[in-house]
Amino acid sequence: MHPSHFRRPLFLFLVSYVLLLCLLKTWGFFDHISALDPVLRTPLYSARLEGTVADFPKQRYSRLEFLLRAEKLNDAKVEGNVLVRVDSSHESSIFWRDHIAVVGHLADSRSKYLNRQRIYSVLWADSWEPVEVQESTFSWIMRRVNSIRSRMLMTFSGAFSKESAAILCGIVLGEKTAISWELNKAFRDSGAMHLLVASGSNVTFVMGLVYWGTYLLRLRRAHAAVAGLFVAGLYTLCAGADAPLLRAYGMTVAACAGYLLDRNSGIFQGLLIAFGMLVAMDPQSLFQVGFQMSFVATLSLVLTFSHWSIPAGWPKPVRYLGMVFLASVVAQTALFPILANTFNRISLVAIFSNVVLVPLTGILMGLGFLVFLLSFLSWGFLFAGGVWVTGIFLGCMEAAVKFFAGMRWSSIGVPPMGLGWALAYYGGVASLWVFPSPALRKGFLVWGAVSSCIAFALVLI
Numbered sequence: 001m002h003p004s005h006f007r008r009p010l011f012l013f014l015v016s017y018v019l020l021l022c023l024l025k026t027w028g029f030f031d032h033i034s035a036l037d038p039v040l041r042t043p044l045y046s047a048r049l050e051g052t053v054a055d056f057p058k059q060r061y062s063r064l065e066f067l068l069r070a071e072k073l074n075d076a077k078v079e080g081n082v083l084v085r086v087d088s089s090h091e092s093s094i095f096w097r098d099h100i101a102v103v104g105h106l107a108d109s110r111s112k113y114l115n116r117q118r119i120y121s122v123l124w125a126d127s128w129e130p131v132e133v134q135e136s137t138f139s140w141i142m143r144r145v146n147s148i149r150s151r152m153l154m155t156f157s158g159a160f161s162k163e164s165a166a167i168l169c170g171i172v173l174g175e176k177t178a179i180s181w182e183l184n185k186a187f188r189d190s191g192a193m194h195l196l197v198a199s200g201s202n203v204t205f206v207m208g209l210v211y212w213g214t215y216l217l218r219l220r221r222a223h224a225a226v227a228g229l230f231v232a233g234l235y236t237l238c239a240g241a242d243a244p245l246l247r248a249y250g251m252t253v254a255a256c257a258g259y260l261l262d263r264n265s266g267i268f269q270g271l272l273i274a275f276g277m278l279v280a281m282d283p284q285s286l287f288q289v290g291f292q293m294s295f296v297a298t299l300s301l302v303l304t305f306s307h308w309s310i311p312a313g314w315p316k317p318v319r320y321l322g323m324v325f326l327a328s329v330v331a332q333t334a335l336f337p338i339l340a341n342t343f344n345r346i347s348l349v350a351i352f353s354n355v356v357l358v359p360l361t362g363i364l365m366g367l368g369f370l371v372f373l374l375s376f377l378s379w380g381f382l383f384a385g386g387v388w389v390t391g392i393f394l395g396c397m398e399a400a401v402k403f404f405a406g407m408r409w410s411s412i413g414v415p416p417m418g419l420g421w422a423l424a425y426y427g428g429v430a431s432l433w434v435f436p437s438p439a440l441r442k443g444f445l446v447w448g449a450v451s452s453c454i455a456f457a458l459v460l461i
Contacts, residue, residue, distance in 0.1 A: 003439045010272050017279065021286050030284050037080035038070050039108050039120035047106035048074050049082060049123055053098045056149065056240055058177045063087060066094065067119065068102070081118055083109065086125040095146040118284065145237045149173065152238070155375045156368070159387045164394040170196030171361055172368040173239050183398070188343075189411040190404035191332070191350020195361045197290075198239035200248030200298065205365055207232040207252055225256045243278065243291040247298065250274025267302050271295070289342050293335055300334035301327055303433040307440075321355055328354035333429045337422040340414045347411045353404040360397050367393060424452035 005011065024030060033039065038049070050072040057066040068082045084102055086094075094100065104125035109115065114122075152173060156165045163183055170176035176184075176196040187193045210231045214224035232252060236245045254270035275295055278285055285291045310322040328351045339346050347353075367390040374383040404410060417425065427448010434440040 003437070003443065005266075005268055006440075006443070010269070010276070014272060014276055014279075017276075018286065021279070021283050025287060030287070033120060034079055036078050037120060038073050038078045038082055038106060039080065041073060041078075042106050042108040042121055044073075044106040046103075047123060048072075048101060048103050049084075049106065050101045051082070051099070053094060053096055053100060054081065056096050056175075057094050058175075060177055064094070068100070068123070073106075080120065082106070083114060083119050083122045084125065085122065097142050097146075117288065141234070142237070145234065148234075149238045151375075152372050155372055159371065159375075159383075160391060160394065163398060164391060167196070167394055167397060168364060168368050168390070171364050172198070172202070172372075174198030174202075174242070174245075175240075183401070186401050186405035188345075188405075189347060189349075190353045190357070190401050191347030191411075192353055192357045192401055192404075194293075195357060197244060198242075199244035199294070200251070201362070202239065202365060203232050203236060203245060203248040203252060205362075205369075206235045209369075222260055225260055229253060229256055243285065243288065244294040246278055247271070247274045247294050250277050268306070271298060271302060289338065292338055296334050296338065297331045300330050300430075300433060303430065304330045307434050307436045320359075324358050325351065325355050328352075328358070330433060333432075337417045337425060341416045341422075344416065345411055345413050349404045349407055349410045353400070356400050357397065357404075360393060360400065364390065364393050364397060418455075420452045420455035423455055424448050427452065 049068065049070055051068040051070040054067040054069045057064050063085050064087070065083060065085050068084045070078045070080050070082050072078060084104075086102065086104075102123060102125050104123050106121055106123045109120055109122045111119075114120070153169055153175065156168045156172075157178075159165070160168060162178065163180065166176065166178040166180075166183070170179065174197050179187075179196070184193075187196060207228045210228040211224050214227050219227070229252065232249060236249045239245055251267070251270035251274045254273045255267075258266075258270075278291070304326065305323075308326065310319045310326070312319075314322065332347075332350050336346060367386065371383070371386045371390050374386045377383065425448075427444050427446075430444040430448070431441045434444065
């Protein structure tokens with residue numbers, strides 16, 4: 001990667017925009033609660049809240065949780081996000097983008113995690129009062145999204161054991177709420193929690209599968225690209241359209257546009273475009289942990305693989321494992337400050353566990369899609385065979401996760417890292433990512449030193 005990439009107008013504009021958002025955050029601009037937010041009317045023991053379901057309902061123990069973008073509270077206009085908790089029997093009647101009315105007890109939320117996502121109130125629906133679901137007005141595409149996702153989750157839940165189904169749902173759709181506390185901890189301690197989040201690899205897999213299929217049908221490349229983008233976009237919606245997926249889809253759109261225009265848009269440029277679009281649509285997403293982890297990890301991999309490569313003379317299997325190991329090391333070093341400040345814990349075995357678990361995840365992703373497609377066929381033996389093979393790999397995945405998590409010192413607690421130290425840290429590790437380029441290596445070291453000194457000075461002031 002040439003140093004001129006960091007002097008391009010788009011990069012400089014985004015850096016300036018990020019600095020502006022950070023200043024606004026420091027001055028408390030984003031911490032202001034709207035005068036129409038429902039939290040200002042809490043507590044309210046008889047609340048009728050109307051709004052639009054803003055995400056896929058998630059099963060948690062005996063209740064169903066979802067985010068509601070509130071519009072009316074007891075017929076008065078409101079604006080804000082409310083976490084709704086209802087009896088799980090309503091699961092089949094509530095879908096993403098539905099406009100609903102729910103009755104229950106509205107209270108303020110003391111959770112810092114929810115407050116960081118601008119969710120300041122929680123509504124507990126009375127179990128004896130039904131949720132009133134109004135006629136849905138969203139498009140045919142959104143209806144298909146809800147239908148496909150529900151069918152896929154039911155297929156996995158009916159074909160595998162509870163734990164195996166939860167793992168497969170996490171890998172294919174990013175739905176991990178059904179995973180037990182013990183298995184959740186094992187994934188965290190083994191450094192494999194990111195494998196249960198639908199991300200760029202999922203979007204790339206779907207895009208590649210569709211493009212390969214259209215190639216066999218001898219379609220023109222423009223038609224193949226449009227078909228791939230449509231199906232990948234549909235999958236992005238099915239998996240929840242969160243930061244990693246939107247980043248990956250934005251990069252895919254940029255790459256396809258460059259491909260169709262016979263221009264080399266570049267992965268770095270695609271990442272900048274995806275970043276710019278998401279931050280423009282929602283400036284506060286910059287301060288969300290999932291958003292930060294997605295872009296920081298991707299940027300570190302782009303920088304590293306632009307300057308480092310595995311020797312071409314090595315056998316292909318060894319080269320692949322070498323690339324996975326290098327990617328694991330780079331991603332873990334990139335995420336260390338974020339993990340330390342958010343979870344106060346890091347995995348020491350992650351750089352080794354991912355060499356085994358990442359390839360397994362790729363296989364399971366393909367098998368998951370295959371099992372779902374086979375469920376539509378009338379030949380039950382094909383579906384049973386797919387389930388049997390997938391079950392073997394799911395067993396291997398679960399055993400490997402527990403093996404790495406069971407190692408002594410698999411994970412350790414760490415103190416949070418201040419801004420000054422974090423900037424100095426990133427300047428140092430970024431210089432290693434681009435070490436073969438003297439100009440960039442020096443630039444990152446200087447940037448890290450200067451920015452950290454400014455941060456320490458601001459703290460002293």
